[in-house]
Amino acid sequence: MKVSTRLLAAFLGGLLLSGPVAAQDEEPLVIATASPSGVYHVVGRALCRTLEMPCRAQPTDGSSANLRALRRGELKLAFAQSDLHLYATLGTEGFQKDGPDESLRSVFSLHNEPFTLVARRDAGIHRLEDITGHNVNIGNPGSGQRGTMLRLMDAEGWSRSDFSSIHHLPADQQALELCHGNIDAMVYTVGHPNASVAKAIRLCDAVLVDVEGDIVDLLVDAYPYFTRAWIPADLYGPDQPAVHTFGVKATLVASADTDPDVVYRLVAAVFDDFERFKASHPALGVLTPEEMIRDGLTAPLHKGALRYYRERGWIEEDGMVPETD
Known part of the structure; x- marks a missing residue:
């Protein structure tokens, strides 16, 4: 009887231990984001909170780095700017040496x-x-803002020699360097409001500058992933005017193997x-499902996403998005 009791206790103890151990052993879903100070990381954490499974939003060097890591099979899900999303799909611009990424898949845009x-x-x-002749941070290698800034510099006919210095700081460091006077300006392709931008304005008496003109108009007209954009007035304080600029879409992408x-x-x-x-x-706050399953997506939809969109009647069997009244 004593032996049976000991065996039962050992068996029950094993059952109690097996739950936590199994949970600890389950590999979490990793969603690659960008700088911890950017909206990608906030949204990545929000996505993880929607799931009833282990999930982690992982800071990275940004869109280009994410797309390359997806191609190498190091990631399953990641954020990327819509312009770099297109370049990777087609194997153009910074991805020309890599060639088209036939394994890249779209999930939705944001x-x-x-x-x-x-x-x-x-x-x-x-x-x-006015930024020529100044010390400007264009973003770290692998980041989306760097890719957009290089495209803008090329369109303007600017080279690095047109600036006093070019810096390659990641997004979570640039506001501090602006405050210290080590750079005169910084660029950031990001959703608003953003903590890094708010810090620069609040602590360093920085200002937001319009990004517009003939060259910007040409870029928007020439490239479908660029669109006119603005930052609302008073978003960063009562004396902040509305800012006119251009922009891209944030997209969530995956490997076909995900x-x-x-x-x-x-x-x-x-x-x-x-x-x-x-x-x-x-x-x-202004997102709609219709835009999210269509805008900024150039890689084919991942079959897991496509299955859900078809079930909701948002995409037909031939892949077309039904028109709505």
Whole structure:
């Protein structure tokens, strides 16, 4: 009888231990974001909160780095700007040496990301053209804002020699360097409001600068992933005017090898409680499902996402998005 009791106790003890151990051993879903100070990371954490499975939003060097890591099979899900999303799909621009990424898949698009120019008030930068001759941070290698800034510089005919110095700081360091006077201006392709931009304005007396003109008009007209954008007045204080600029879309992408059931569960979690998801950040407040399954997406839809969209009647069997009244 004593032996049986000991065996039963050991068996029950094993059952109690097996739950936590199994949970600890389950590999979490990793969603690659960008700088911890940016909207990608906030939205990545919001996506993880929608899921009833282990999930982690992972800071990275940004869009280009995410797309390359997806191609190498190091990631399953990641955020990327819509312009770099297109370049990777087609194997153009910075991805020309890599060739087209036939394994890249779209999940959905998210918020608009205005190209944001922030300058020290005492730098004398009142318009885009004024940044030449100054110390400017264009973003770290692998970041989306760097890719957009290089495209803009090329369109303007600017080289690095047109600036006093070019810096390659990540987004979470640039506001501090602006405050210390080590840079005169910084660029950031990001949804608003943003903590890094707010810090520069609040602590360093920085200002937001319009990014517009003939060259910007040409870029918007020539490239479908660029769109006119603006930052609302008073978003960063009562004396902040509305800012006119251009921008891109944030997109969530995946590898074709990513488990379709995982992608389906993620998409369903977002759209089945859509209002709660939109409330996770002000930049998401104007999203609609119609735009999210269409705008800024150039890679084919992942089959897990496509399954959900077809079930909702948002996409027909031939892949077309039905027109709505």
